[in-house]
Amino acid sequence: MRPGALPRLRRDALIFAGLLAAYLLFSGIVTNSYYQLMLTLVPVWAVVGLSWNLFSGYVGLISFGHAVFFGLGAFAVALSMSLYDLNPWLGILAGTVVGALAAVLIGLPTFRLRGHYFALSMLAFPLVLLYVFQFLGWQEVSLPMKRQEPLLWLQFTDPRGYTWVALGLLAIAFGISLAVENSRFGLTLMAIRQNELAAEASGINLRRWKMMALVLSGAIAAAAGGFYACILLVVTPEAVFGMLTSAQALTVALFGGVGTVWGPLIGAAVLIPLAETLHAELGNIIPGIQGVVYGVAIILVMLLAPEGIFWTLRDRWARLAAPPPPRPRIPAPLRIATAGGAGPLLKVSGLTKNFGGLRAVDDISFEVAPGEILGIIGPNGAGKTTLFNLLNGVLPSDSGTAWLDGQALGGRKLHAICRMGVGRTFQVVRSFPRLPLLDNVLIGAYGAGLTGAAATAAAEDALARVGLLHQAGQPAGQLTNKGLRLMELARALAGQPHLLLLDETLAGLGREECDEVLTVLRRLREAGMTIVIIEHTMHAMLKLADRFVVIDRGRLLASGPPREVVEDPAVIEAYLGRKWLAKTCSK
Ligand SMILES: Nc1ncnc2c1ncn2[C@@H]1O[C@H](COP(=O)(O)OP(=O)(O)OP(=O)(O)O)[C@@H](O)[C@H]1O
Known part of the structure; x- marks a missing residue:
């Protein structure tokens, strides 16, 4: 559970329970079977939207292909019932497992892709399955009639039965989503969504968390698909793997609000009745009117509320409401994870990185002692950030290596290096x-x-x-x-790092702000932290660093105590300039 999440979780669960009770009462008094079907479809698509949101909403990788899970769930029920006379509850359970397995098989190759490439690749999976199922001769699979025990076989003569089962499914999907949203899992997914590199540099194993989210999402979408098969009684590949299914999953969440449990509920409550009513009234004149409704909904949301209705309303409300009271200041114990070895904490030997014909880092070697603050200086484009990227695993080096407290950093992933004890900040704050x-x-x-x-x-x-x-x-x-x-x-x-790599932490700060940050850094050093800092603000670096390493055009130009280095003619020539030295010496 995230800190402070329990009251929020309780509040959301209570609101949901209230809404659920109202919906139950309302569905109890509706007798018209067409409206009753609509009342069933709203929670079904809310579940699909929640499943889409669990992955795409929280992780930020847009899926155009959630129909793949939905369709597999639907066919799992239809085929297991028609071929093996299996109970649909067990069929739904089997479909959930199939959906989860499909998520693993889909996630393994596609997580290498980013942004639009990922979204487009997801489009392919349901389309492929659509043709595969047609090829296998399952153009139309009917569920055998089993009216004798409605709840056991999910075949109700009273349509309210479907609505109530759909609401049960929704309650489960909502509960799972709410638990995820308020847990460490949800926070990690949201961090990945908002900034992948920052999340990975903070030690998050992106693939593992993305996979867990997709597995959960795939399983829920498949369960919804399985129940949908029971409502339809006839399953066709077009109905469950078609574009409209994927579009519906995405649209209800985008319209209502991504990254929140409420978004898919709002989206389904508004869009499903609208699309279904228009389809019933105008379907003969304008075939495919539902697609038009979803298209228009997406355009309206993009223009008026890009993050969905929920966030727009919430932001308006937050602006009206008073700001939250400040949290009490708690005295903090000093706990810095210092490494215990006797030798250098960081040893860099012959690190080299080429970008095509450009050698950005050229055979750089240096050491950093425990508790030391090492300043890395040099002109723009000298290779300083690239050096950090090699040290913390953002980029692989072409040759050379580095050791942290005797352990080689080379060949390890960003999150693994973070776990070894290398903390990093970025030139552009992430x-x-x-x-x-x-x-x-x-x-x-x-x-x-x-x-x-x-x-x-x-x-x-x-x-x-x-x-x-x-x-x-x-x-x-x-x-x-x-x-x-x-x-x-x-x-x-x-x-809990042993070593901090700070990339231009003072950039863009005024003199007073700079001094405040310097005080924080000095306090860290006093507590035993080892720091390597890249910085152009020389007056601050002279106050802070124990030693300088100067890099120019990828090569190590000089290193030593700050006062000696700034008087080195080669450093003055390449970086500081004579004016700077004259100004500094006259002070
Ligand atoms: N991913 C990349 N692909 C190609 N070239 C790159 C890449 N990253 C950096 N470079 C080039 O490598 C050189 C070193 O860049 P780097 O960002 O490491 O310099 P820097 O010393 O940190 O500069 P600054 O002080 O301006 O931040 C530059 O010429 C830059 O254009």
Whole structure:
């Protein structure tokens, strides 16, 4: 459970229970079988929307192909019933397993792809299955009639039976979604959505979490598909693997609001009755009117409420409501994970990286002692950030390697290097803007393998160290540049690092702000932290660093105590300029 999530979870569960009771009462008094069918379809598509949201909404990888899971679930029930006389409840269960397995098989190759490429690749899966099922001769699979025990065989003469089972399914899917949204799992998925690189640099294994989300999502969509087969009684590949199915899953969530449990419910409640009514009234004149409704809904949402109705309403409400009271300041214990070896903490030997014909990092070697602050300076484009990217696994090196406390860093993934104890901040701050500060920092603690109260304590400790604990509840998107830079530093600290790699932490700060951040960094050093910092703000670097390493055109130009290095003619020539030296010496 995320810190502070329990009251929110209780509130959402209570609202849902109220709405569910009202819907039950309403469905109890509707006798017209056509309207009753509509009342059944709303929760069914809300479940499909929730399943889409569990993956695409939280992780941010748009799926155009959720029909693949829905269709597999529908056919699992139809085929198991017609071929083996299997009970549909067991068929739904089997379909859920098939949906989960399909998610693994789909996730393995597609998670290599990003953005549009992922979305397009997902489009292919239901289309392929549509033709495969037609080829296998399953153009139309009918469920055998079993009216004698309606609940056991999910074949009700009273259509309200379908509505009530659909509501039961919705309650389960909503409960799962709510639990995910308020847990470490949900926070990790949202962090991946808002900033993949920052999440991975905080120790999050992207593939593992994405896979877990897709498996859960696929299983739920398949369960909904299985029940849909019981409503239709006849399953065709077009009806369950067709584009309209995938579009419906996506549209109800996009329309209602992505990344929230309420979005798919709002979307289904508005769009399904609208599309079905228009289909009933105008279907003869305009075939495929439902597709038009979903198309128009998407366009309207893009124009008027790009993140969906829920977020637009919530943001309006948040602007009207008073800001949350500041959290109490908790004195933080000093807990910095210092490495224990006697030798250098970081040893870099012959690191080299080429980008085509450009050698961005050229045979760089240096060492960093435990507790030292090493400043890396050099002109723009010298290769400083590339060096950091090699050290923390964002990029693989062409040759050379680095060791942290005697353990080789080369060949390891970004999240694994983070877990070894290398924290990193970025030149352009990578925050999770919608998440509160505490959640932003918690991601770092989760990345280090901490959970529950230990993760919260680590995040609060880190926020206290950088002086931001009193703003823990504020969304990161509302912070100033200084606040964001300190938040990123706190997130790295929450990962319990041995070594911090700070990339231009002082960039864009005024002199006073710079001094405040320097104070925080000095305090970290006093607590035993080892820091390597890239910075152009020379007056600050002279105050902070124990030693400089100068890089020019990818090569190590000089290294040594700051005062000696800044007087080195080669460094003055390549980077500082004579004016800078004259100004500094005259002070
Ligand atoms: N992914 C990439 N593909 C191709 N070239 C790259 C890539 N990343 C960096 N470069 C090039 O490598 C060189 C070193 O870039 P890098 O960002 O490491 O410099 P830097 O010293 O950090 O510069 P600055 O101080 O401006 O941030 C530059 O010429 C840059 O254009």
